[in-house]
Amino acid sequence: MKNVAIVLGLLGACVAGTASAQPSANLTGTYRCIQMCRDGMIGAPAxxxxxxxxxxxxxxxxxxxxxWPDWNAPNSRLWIDARDESAVYxxxxxxxxxxxxxxxxxDLPPPLIVRGAPVVYGR
Structure with a gap:
């Protein structure tokens, strides 16, 4: 009976580890290449x-x-299999x-400036 509890505990740990293997930050968005860009495309969007x-x-x-999240550091690294390369974010x-x-x-959009809108304080 003790062995069954150990096996169930190990299976639970494996499932929990797999479920949490997603990047810790929301990476969705537009970026600009700012260093060592391919074909000299500094400033090009990615x-x-x-x-x-x-x-x-x-x-x-x-x-x-x-x-995909790098299995060595799933909360800070990505693995790009096609390039056999990782990236830290x-x-x-x-x-x-x-x-x-x-x-x-x-690449963050410029701040939105609304002209002529009334400023209401205390609400």
Whole structure:
């Protein structure tokens, strides 16, 4: 009976480990390549779409790649199997740095400025 409890505990740990293997930050968005860009495309847009633990990358050259949380560090690294390469991302998802030296910085839209709108205080 003791062995059954141990086996069930180990299975539960494996299931919990698998369920939590998704990036800790929301990486979905537009990025700009700012360092070591392919074909010298500094400033070119790159795109990330995250769906659970599956992450789709579109590089600054338009190449589409799939990535997953790296099993060594699922809360801070991605693994890109097609390139045999990993990438580390910042906790806030603002920066992704690849093993080959490329760096993507999140491209934030300019702040929205509303002119002529009344300012109401105390509400």
């Amino acid at each position: 795109f990330v779409t995250q769906n659970g633990d599956a992450v789709n990358l579109t590089t600054e050259t338009g190449e589409s790649l799939q990535a 910042s906790p806030d998802g603002m920066r992704i740095q690849f093993d080959d030296g490329r760096v993507w910085q999140r």
